[in-house]
Structures are given as C-alpha cells and as structure tokens.
Amino acid sequence: MKSNLSIRKSWLLAISAVVFITSCSDETTVFENPEDNLINETDQSKLLNSVSFDEAGVLDIYEDPSASAKRYNTTGKAEPAGDYPLTLVAQIDPPTFTNGENLAATHVALDGDYGYVSYNTVGQDYVGAIDVVDISDPNNPRVTSRVYYTNADLNSIAYDNGYIYVAGGVDSEQSVTATANSLVAKIAVSGGRINTSNISYGFQEGFNATDVRIVNNDVVVTSGQDGFVVIYDKNDLSVKNEAAFSDLRSVAYNGNELAVLDAAEGVSFLDTNLNTVRSIGIQSDFGIDAKRTLDFLGNNIIVSEGTKGAGVYNSASGSFVEYLPILTNPDNAEPGEIVTNGVAVNDDVLLMANGAGGLSLSETKADNTVGVGVIELSGSINYVASKDDYIFAASGKSG
Template sequence: MKSTLSNKKVWLMAISATFLVASCSDETTIFENPEDNLVTETNQTKLENSVNFERAGVLDIYEDPIASAKRYNTTGKAEAAGDFPLTLVAQIAPPTFSNGENLTATHVVLDGDYGYVSYNTVGQDYVGAIDVINISDPNNPRVTSRVYYTNADLNSIAYDNGYIYVAGGVDSEQSVRATANSLVAKIEVSGGRMNTSNITYGFQEGFNATDVRVFDNIVVVTSGQDGFVVTYDKNDLSVLNEAAYADLRSVAYNGLEIAVLDASQGVSFLDENLTNKRSIAIDSDFGIDAKRTLDFSGDNIVVAEGSKGAGVYNATSGSFLEFLPILTNPENAEQGDIVTNGVAVNEDVLLMANGAGGLSLSEKLNNTTEGVGVIELTGSINYVASKGDYIFAASGKSGFQIIKLNRPSTSLAARCSDLQSYSGSANLNVNNGDDLAYRGSKRFNSVNVGGNLLLCGSWTVKDHVNINANGLFEMNGTLVVGRNNRQRNVTVNSGATLRIEGNLTIYGDLILNDGATIEFIGDDSIAAIRGNVVKSETAIVTGNFNDYYDKF
C-alpha cells in the first residue's frame, strides 16, 4: 500500500503566560503550545546543572577481551603503555520534566562547536527532547538550548546549514497535525539556540521514523515496521520520492549513494531516486524495534548486527569481510543486553556501541581492523558518534558522555617528527642520569622522573606524576593526570623543573616543593588544575599561561 505523505509548516504562536512545574529554582520553567505539544526549557540553572564533571578525567581502556573488563595484566609481563589517551570531558544528564521523567538518549550529531542530541521514552509513551551542547571549550561544555516534545519520540537527529532535522514517532490519534505516526521536523538553530517559532514538519507511514540524514538538497528519512524510505526537499520538506521496506532501521550516505538497513533482509544501496542498485543479504537477528545503525568506512560498510557484533562488508561487491566481535562482557550484565546497537567511523578509529557491553574501540590498520578494548564508561551504550577530536556516546537513561580523543595536532607532530615513538612500559621511570625524549600519544599508569624527560604529543596518566630532586620533565602538547572522582597529584620536588608548552590538566593537586620550578613556554599554554596549587615560598612559577581555574 502506498503511504500517505504530507508536510505542514507550523507557526507557533507566542504564549502570554508561563507556568512553573515546581517551586525549586532547579525545576523546569516552560513555555508551551498545547496544539503542537512543544515545550521550551527556559530555566538556565537547570541547563547548567545538566552537566556533570564527577567522573571527568583520564579514561582507561579494558584491553583484555576475555577477562571481563579486568584492568590488570595477569601474564607476569610488564604492562605496556596503551594507545589512545582518552579523557572524559563530562556527562550530560537526560532531560526531565513533568510527565517526562524517563527520557533516554538516542542519537547525537556533531558539527563545529556544537553537539545535537535527541531523546525518546522507552515503552508506549510518546515523549522526546532535543539538547544543544556547546563543546567549544573542552573543559566546560554547556547545554545552551533544550526543547521537549510531549507527544513524540525522537529517535535520530541531523544538522545541516543552520537547521536541526529530527526523526521519530508521534501518536497521530492524539495530534491535531500528524497524518501518520512517523515524523520529521526541521528546526532552525543559531548560536546554540533553537528557534521554535517556525518549525516545518513532514509525516510518513511506518510505526516510527528511525533515522534521518541530510545531504545536498535532500533529507532522507527511514521508518520501521511496514514503513518507507522517503526523500524530502530540504527547503520545505515536500516529498520527492519514496520506497516501501519491511523494517528499516538506519540510513547512511557516502557522497555517492544511499545505504539503508532493513532488518528483514540486509543492506540496500540506492540512488537519489531511491532506485535499488544492489543489496547485501544479511540474516542476523536485529531484534524487535531495536536501534541498529550502519556506516561507510572507505570502500566498506559496517553494520551493527546485535549479538554478533559488527559485520564488515565490501560496499561494491557485497562480499563479507569480517565480524568485529563484542570485545568485553562486563560482569553482572544480562547477556541479552550485550548487543551492538551502533557503529561509528572516525579516520582510523572504529567505535561500537554494545549496550551493556559498553563502548569498544578498534583501530583500522592497513586492510584489517584490530580491537583495542572497551572504554571505561558507565551505563549501557546505545549509540555513538565521532567527529574530529570528540566521541559522543549515548547512554540511555544515563544521558550521554563526551570523550576527547586527544589527538596530537598536525603542527605538533611535525615538530616532534625526529623523536622516537614511545613503546615502553605503562609505568614510565626515568632514572638519574637518563636523558630521554619521545613523541606519540599514550596512556600511562604513572610517571616518575629522576633524570631528563621530554614528551611531545598527547599523554594521560591514571595515577601520579613525580619529578624527583633536580629532575627535568618537559612536555610539548597535552598532558592529563587523574580524574575527578579519583584525584591524583603532580609533585615537583626540590630543584626539579616542570616545563610546559601546551595544555596541562590535573584532576588533583599540583605540589611545588621547596626550590621547585614550573615554566610555561610561549603565550598559549593552559593550566587547568581541578584541585589546588600547593606552592612553597621558594617555588618558582614563570611564563605566560591561562590559569583556567584561577588556582595559582
């Protein structure tokens, strides 16, 4: 049966009154248009309090795929310093409001200085939300705008040229506007704030819209369970083309063609007219109404296949190449909850959102993909996106988590190109008389310097950093130590020098003992000390730098 499709431009009327959900200053103050079931959060305090820094700091990666997320090396060999020095920037709590207490993060898209997040409600209720997060300052992300939908689940989100596009489901029987259960909405956003006075909607058949992508002048929306893939004109959401499918879950675009994932048959590759050019048959169990995504990776396409992990296929021939298994089963997790919901590719990094199995990271090397491990995060991970130096992981009712890859800059890599790459122990010890210099990006457990050490690149240290008497530690790039809920110190002892050119972040104290020196080189260095600067009277601080938390 052909779908009934329509679109409507919605002009939201100004509201002359507001109401307060509760008396506490941290509760939601909202403007609402009952006709459009739309609520705008206006309480700035509540937006600010959505950001949680409790677990911010250095992230470990559980590298043993068998030992159920155990951190410790049991082979008797010295633990090597790990690649990918990741840090958790912050966690964003899911929105809550009256009759909207069970929202879960479903999707995120990154563009420039902002991340855009969609939320839905598990179960029969149709309640959703959208967050806009400013990530221009990695030490201080901020929720700048929030909108609630009181009669719509929002399952996917895209951004293009000043507009957010969200796809989801609406209870059409309770809506005065919806002509079908699957919707797409176009919302203007500028300077991190959504403008809800002029929203354009489109509706299509299908139990629930599952995904949305925008490219050129086209918006592509999929809807599951007897739904359609539909292309809309980006300007007014008028329908261009449609094609029926049994159970669509996701859509991807590689600049040349569209790929859609149908849980009943596999992947289909389409042109802009939605003509099926070829298909890849996949017989995996994709679950009922479960989120599953796909993403292009060079000449290949990676498909989230539930309990199997992620399948990698040649996008042209359809040949199966490999399965990327779910690396770790965390203790006490329900087996049925350990499924690959989503995949994301960022240059040489491939990420898998594995539900209760966490967020796994793999590295693309030549023509193979090697599993690195599972990132130390909380919550069940149901979606992941990555762009530039950031990873956003949607964690259901735990909201979502912002992770920084801490990749060394291109210019820094050039300056350090003559140095040897570090490939030694996770516990870096520089003895008296040693003069060592390395480049790279590694995760350390600890650093102890008695001689001279130069590190050029991006580095994290889970535990302490000690610079012993008369030692010299020079760092060019990024160094992060500890985390907020497990603070660790950097100690500079008598006659020792810590020389920084770049970004120094310490989740703990910086201790400058008698005769210690810390030097900042250049004019752009940053010192972000979460604890205190404990400075003796004879300690010396020199150079120009940004004292981010005013601790010096």
C-alpha cells in the same frame, strides 16, 4: 584523509541515558500553534546542572577480553592509553519535566562548536526532547538550549546550515496536524539556541521514523516497520521520492549512494531515484524496535548486528569480510544486553556501542580491522557518535 591524531587526543562526553527506538506522505505542514506541543526550557540553572563533572578524568582502555584488569607495566603501575588517550569530560543527565520523567538519548549530531542530542521515551508514551550542547571549550561543555516534545518521540537528529532535523514518532490520533505516525521536523538553531517559532513538519507512513540524514539538498528519512525511505526537499520538506521497505532502522551515505538497513532483509544500496542497485542479505539479531546503525568505512560497510557484534561487508561486491566481536562479557549482564547497537567511524578508527559490553575501539590497517580494546566506561553503551576530537556516547544502567 586525516591522521589518527584527531582521535588520539579525544574528549569523550557521556550522555547518561539508554537508547531505544519505540516501536509515504505527500503532505508537509507547519504547526499553527507549536507551543501546544513544545515546551522551551527557560530555567538556566536546570540546564547548567544537567552537566556533571563527577567522573571526569583520563580513561583506560582494557586490552584483556574480560575487561577485568587494566594494563600494567613492569613497575606495577597502570600504563597510559598509548595511541588513544581518552578523557571523559562530563556526563549529561537526560532531560526531565512533568509527564516526561523517562526520557532517553537516541542520537547525537556533531557540527563545529555544538552537539545536538535527541531523546525519546521507552514504551508507549510519545514524549521527546532536544538538547544543544556547547563544546567550544572541550573541558567545559554546557547545555545551552532545550526543547521538550509532549506528543512525539525523537529517534534521530541531523544538523545542516543553521537547522536541526529530527525524525521520530507522533501519536497521530492525538494530533490535529499529523497525517501519519512518522515525522520529520526542520527547526532553526543559531548560536546554540533553538528557535521554535516556525517549524516545518513532514509525515510519512511507518511505525516510527528511525533515522534522518542530510544528503546535499535533500533530507532522507527512514520509518521503521512497514515504513518507507523518503527523500524530502531540504527547503520546504516537500516529498521528492519514496520507496517501501519492511523494517528500516538506519541510513548511511558515502558521497555516491545511499545504504539502508532493513532488519527483515539486510542492507540495500540505492541510487538517487531510490532504486535498489544491489543488496546484502543479512540474517542477524536486529531485535524488535532496537537501535541498529550502519556506516561506511573505506570500501566496506559496517553493520550493527546485535549479539554477533559488527558485520563488515564489501560495499561494492556485498561479500562478507568479517565479524568484529564484542570484546567483553560482563558477569552481571543478561545475554540479551550484550549487543552491538551502533557503530561510528572516525577516519580509520571504528567505535562500537555494545550495550552492557561497553564501548570498544578498533583500528583499520590496510584491509584488516584490529580490536584495540574497551574504553573504561560504566553502564550500558547504546549509541556512539564521533567527529574530529569529540566522541559522544549514550550510556545507561546495565545488569
């Protein structure tokens, strides 16, 4: 296991958008005319101007639970961020195009020199997008490629070996190809450029696909209310196995088994045949059609539980360990906006996206998780991803 050094010298890239997910198949298809549903952004100046450096600079971490005061030393000057110096590199505005003015970031996948961002549209419209962000120069991120979807929300994204995989929802009544409302797509990407010439699609039952994860040679997709967890072959997106659940929000993998978050029941641990090996019953504020993620942290699994914060459970026994509370309660925020939407683990550091409660950082020591503080970011933090030296946070207006 790496030391904390990778997170102690981190760059943070904020995506200025809210995160929301709007509310099994035996068929895989390839769109005959993908350009009927896709628009490639060819205006390089628009891509360039998507990145703003106006708020760039060193970020403080508020230790005071009220998050109303910075840390000060005996000279009256603000102290540095200690073991966790974070620098806000830039902010990326969400894409816009004709009939796609309300896009919002939903998920980020990090791999090597690139970050891959998916977007959807809050409400009934099916409109989405994908951004590729070059982060090879930590101080100068660039959006190098962008694709708009005119008939699909994209709620999650993963990268593997030259391809991005996106999961989301499509209006099947408006599509001559879709056999169900939940989709997964396999799209080639190389050198920071998306190739839309030959995209493979799979469709499955469920209100809207909510998460996608690559596990060895498989693509695992969850599809929300009355949906399924489906295992696709990574090569051609043919269906290998499926299992029904009531309200699937997220899937995690620890190298041995899958864990899925069902908002109606809790966490289920699945074997390679998608049989439920054991489960953790959870009754929490998972919300309706809201982003809620889970992740493994050592012997535990961390679950986003809305107003309760993050729940920590022993992944082997299922026993409850503790709740990690939301550290802030801003005066100008509605109670329903202060919720844990997402969690991300980087070695022994845990990040919590707490909506109007901001982005909090905790560290694990032995079997204890200790809250360090809240990172100085404005807006509502609704999703977070972390790998090596980078943190991506999706933020929107709060209050």
